[in-house]
Amino acid sequence: MKKIIIVKTSSLGDVVQSFPVISYLKSIFPNSSISWVITAQLSSIINSHPLIDNTIELSYQGLKSLRKEKFDYLFDLQGNTKSALVTLLAKASVKVGYGKRSVREWPNLLVTDVKIDISKKQNISNFYVSLVREFFKRSTPYVTDSKVLLPISKKQKEEIHSLMKNGSPLNIMVCPHSKWKNKKLSFHTLSEFLSRLSEKYRPTFFLMSGSSQETLENKKLASQLKSPVKYLDKLPIEVWHNFMNEMDLVIAMDSSGLHLCATTSCPTYSIFGPTKASVFKPLGNKHGAFEGVCPFNTNFNKQCPKLRTCETGGCIKNIDPLALWLHFECWIEQQHIF
Template sequence: MAKFLIIRFSSIGDIVLTTPVIRCLKTQVPDAEVHFLTKQSFKSILAHNPYIHQLHLVNDDLGEMIQQLQALQFDYLIDLHHNLRSLRVKRGLQVKSFSFNKLNIEKWLLTNLKINRMPAVHIVDRYLQTISSLGVVNDGKGLDYFISKADHVPTNDIPTSHSAGYVGLVIGAALATKKLPLDKLKEICAAINHPIILLGGPEDKAEGDKIAAIDPIKIYNACGKFKLNESADLVRKAKLIITHDTGLMHVAAAYQKPIITIWGNTVPALGMGPYFGTQPGLQHSFEVAGLRCRPCSKIGYAACPKGHFKCMNQQQVPAIVATAHQMLGHL
């Protein structure tokens, strides 16, 4: 039996993107025992993954965690985070390791000089390349996201008006330059001729209330009302997901949902767009073309560094709405 430890500390989307590695390793390496190390705050993402033998959760004391991991005598370590903390774990365990190439130079060239040296390869395939020497190959099945029945949202927890189907609109994002301004979100919701559920965390609730006030019957604000896996269940049940570059975008891809993605300061060329594997995923992305300032970051900022925020302020809402209606018409 070979015992593996995969490391990815954060965040929601990045962890979801590691799930093909977990599955392919478990199913393709004979008698593989797969462990995963992440932060305590991201436990729910992988808690029900059947391919993981044991989930190891770290808070602040990484030293204590390393001692616990040493006792388990791993054969291999797969570092999909590749930062100082994962380096510390590797030094502590002293076993054969495989480290993900983050392509930091290529990302710097793209975000700072607008020189694109990024390979036309999705990050999932790059994650899998990290362990190709073990004979592991991409099985083409896309991403995984497993939840328990306890996380299923009861029908009576959402309005009756939405029980026949709805569009899920993810209104939040980790950083402000990844998300549409409030007026654009309102425009989209006003124009879409279909029930809408707003998805996001507690930090998005106030903005969600303002959007839902446009039409309280058509628009239901679920932001902050449900835990992550319950929100994932709402994504799973949606007809269509409209989203920024967020973790729920990847959850939607895991459930093979039709997706409309709206990109601000980040770009799909960074290799982290919706990933469907070899499945015929239905998705359409919206970007404001021709902006010399974009992408300005591989992650995002609290505010536009240039002050104009053209990458979101110039998004064409009528085109987004027309695409949504077209996609809904084919479902």
């Protein structure tokens, strides 16, 4: 039995986008034992994954336990200085990481035995899987439909179904927020877009928030809509995941909510600006995306270098509500979403 360890410590969206690596490894080594190094804040999602055998938290005790294990293969999917420390401490026959043209931070190059350059001009999930595929010299692509539903308690399932009672036949979750302000639509564009959706389809909207400020913004948004609205405030990751699986559609920015939903059976529609939809949009036709245009003609392959500093966020703030709606309507009809 092969023992494999994955080093991908954060963040939620990045971790979820790398889940296809697990399915791919299991297709090569069905009886393998897979461990994953993760921050304590995200350990619950790794603990819940049915194909992961062991969770190692990024802590003093976790690193102590890591030193006691011996692995056949280590894959450093993070590629930065923090993950380099974990990779250095781990005991593995072969340590695999990214080459100098694709690694995120150069110190990571010092701790891997095999360094493979992977093209960044591809979907991010493909980018992660390609490291494993290139190492094992496999020519066949991985199956994109690698769905996994995190287990929850009977009580939590009942709470989800209770919130969905007496709603509309059509249920849409909206995750309008993001860690970065330049990944969020303007209030005007978002409210106009959802108002059109509300008028045509009369869904029940489930508005997701992760803080009290986001809840206030959601209530302001709800005041503009004719459809019923229910508020979801900072759900546990595994409950949020299962809730998404019950939806008819999830609308999100480029955020953890989008990537978490991509591992369920629910379709998504996402809006991009300072990041490339071709890289970060979930794979498959049932996942639609609209990408804004930079008013300053800044070119980038993956993420705008001014994501955190741009004062206007014009690539997403200036999206025309009508253009967004027409694109959405076309996608809905072409893919027969509902």
